[in-house]
Amino acid sequence: MAVLGNAWRTLRSSFDPLRQRNFRIYLGGQAVSLVGTWLQVTAQGWLVWTLTQSEAALSIVAMLNALPILLFGPWAGVVAERLDRRMLLIGTQAASMILAFVLAFLVQSSSVQIWQVYLLSFLLGTVNALDLPTQQTFLGDLSGMGEVRKAVNLNAMILQISRMIGPALAGFVVVQLGIAPSFWLNGISFIAVIATLLAVRSNQVKSTRTEVKPLRDLWEALRYLRTQPRMIDLFVISILVVFLALSIVFSQLPAVAAKLLNGDAGTLGILQAASGAGALIGVLVVIPVLQALRRIGVALCLSLIWIGGWLLIFSTAHSLFLSSLALLLGSIGAPTVLATTLGLVQFMSPLEMRSRIMGLFTMIIFGLQTFAILIVGFIADNLGVATAIVINATLLIVGAALLLILRSDLRHWESNKPAAPVKEILEVVEAEEIPLPIEA
Numbered sequence: 222m223a224v225l226g227n228a229w230r231t232l233r234s235s236f237d238p239l240r241q242r243n244f245r246i247y248l249g250g251q252a253v254s255l256v257g258t259w260l261q262v263t264a265q266g267w268l269v270w271t272l273t274q275s276e277a278a279l280s281i282v283a284m285l286n287a288l289p290i291l292l293f294g295p296w297a298g299v300v301a302e303r304l305d306r307r308m309l310l311i312g313t314q315a316a317s318m319i320l321a322f323v324l325a326f327l328v329q330s331s332s333v334q335i336w337q338v339y340l341l342s343f344l345l346g347t348v349n350a351l352d353l354p355t356q357q358t359f360l361g362d363l364s365g366m367g368e369v370r371k372a373v374n375l376n377a378m379i380l381q382i383s384r385m386i387g388p389a390l391a392g393f394v395v396v397q398l399g400i401a402p403s404f405w406l407n408g409i410s411f412i413a414v415i416a417t418l419l420a421v422r423s424n425q426v427k428s429t430r431t432e433v434k435p436l437r438d439l440w441e442a443l444r445y446l447r448t449q450p451r452m453i454d455l456f457v458i459s460i461l462v463v464f465l466a467l468s469i470v471f472s473q474l475p476a477v478a479a480k481l482l483n484g485d486a487g488t489l490g491i492l493q494a495a496s497g498a499g500a501l502i503g504v505l506v507v508i509p510v511l512q513a514l515r516r517i518g519v520a521l522c523l524s525l526i527w528i529g530g531w532l533l534i535f536s537t538a539h540s541l542f543l544s545s546l547a548l549l550l551g552s553i554g555a556p557t558v559l560a561t562t563l564g565l566v567q568f569m570s571p572l573e574m575r576s577r578i579m580g581l582f583t584m585i586i587f588g589l590q591t592f593a594i595l596i597v598g599f600i601a602d603n604l605g606v607a608t609a610i611v612i613n614a615t616l617l618i619v620g621a622a623l624l625l626i627l628r629s630d631l632r633h634w635e636s637n638k639p640a641a642p643v644k645e646i647l648e649v650v651e652a653e654e655i656p657l658p659i660e661a
Contacts, residue, residue, distance in 0.1 A: 243421040250417030257410025259387025264403030267486045270475040280598020283472040287590040289346040297351040313352035318411035325404030354579040377560035378504040392490020442577035455562040465617040468593035476606045495545035499552030518631035525621035528554035532614035
């Protein structure tokens with residue numbers, strides 16, 4: 222009974238940030254907007270498949286969406302540290318809304334071509350490169366650093382609920398009304414989050430430096446990161462789940478629906494919804510328990526092995542029920558890993574460097590997804606989508622096992638210590654005489 226009582230208290234305390242009015246308002250707008258986003262993701266995947274019938278084309282679209290994060294992610298963190306993050310987010314949401322309306326018009330007018338989808342994907346990725354680190358840091362501005370890990374988890378929960386509702390809604394809309402209405406609805410959904418951003422007030426800690434030297438600021442963040450081995454471990458764990466698991470979920474589900482299950486847009490919507498349902502279970506149930514464990518490093522590595530095992534089953538399933546079940550169970554692990562690492566990175570980052578660290582995180586984690594998607598698309602095009610999933614799942618299991626074997630400190634790590642002040646850390650790094658880049 223005591224164990225159940227502790228588990229219930231842990232689960233209940235994970236909702237503490239909702240006591241804050243500003244956070245509640247913002248999360249409500251996010252809920253509406255993210256349903257629209259996943260509605261568009263599903264509809265766009267089916268649009269690309271109907272235009273090309275190519276796994277490689279699916280990968281190219283996803284790659285172009287992720288490439289700007291790799292190119293611009295670190296600089297976005299520097300920008301988010303100096304400017305008003307609330308106003309930045311209003312700008313990125315407005316830009317995303319316009320891009321959704323452009324795609325809706327092209328599809329509605331029957332003039333859409335694959336190169337246009339490629340271009341719009343890259344432009345949306347450019348907007349997301351600024352939006353992602355700004356949004357993640359903004360969660361801490363709203364909730365306060367004492368609640369930032371719980372705030373990140375609640376934001377992840379809303380994301381996973383939208384992943385469950387949006388694709389299912391997209392399957393219905395595409396089958397009954399066509400593809401274009403999905404994009405119109407997504408564009409309209411951005412109005413909700415813009416309205417909430419206008420309504421809330423945040424407590425942003427801006428950089429105290431008056432001089433603007435983005436290259437120096439970025440280099441300073443890299444030097445700080447070198448002194449944090451556990452933070453580097455978190456980056457590696459996140460890279461594994463994004464590179465080997467999410468590259469499948471974000472680019473190849475249309476091919477799975479069409480080739481392995483002989484389905485249509487409705488089948489794709491069910492697969493996407495199953496993935497979202499599993500992710501929601503992970504966020505609601507698994508993350509609060511996992512973050513209360515003492516050996517967080519071991520728990521994260523075991524989560525990777527869990528994902529890899531279910532992906533192996535997913536690759537061999539040829540019925541919609543078994544495929545959906547395997548995807549649901551495997552998807553419990555991916556958001557559990559990402560939300561936990563994301564929260565820990567924010568918790569371990571000094572306030573005056575938090576945006577820069579998050580910019581590096583989004584560049585390394587989501588930017589590398591660019592190459593992962595291209596690779597998995599090439600393998601799927603030449604060897605089949607089932608083979609691509611088997612290869613990724615095997616590498617994920619092996620990578621997690623090697624981390625457990627080779628990183629003994631990670632096995633014994635307990636994540637209960639906040640970041641050391643930047644000044645103290647950089648004084649140690651200065652002794653290594655690593656020069657900062659010179660800017661005019």
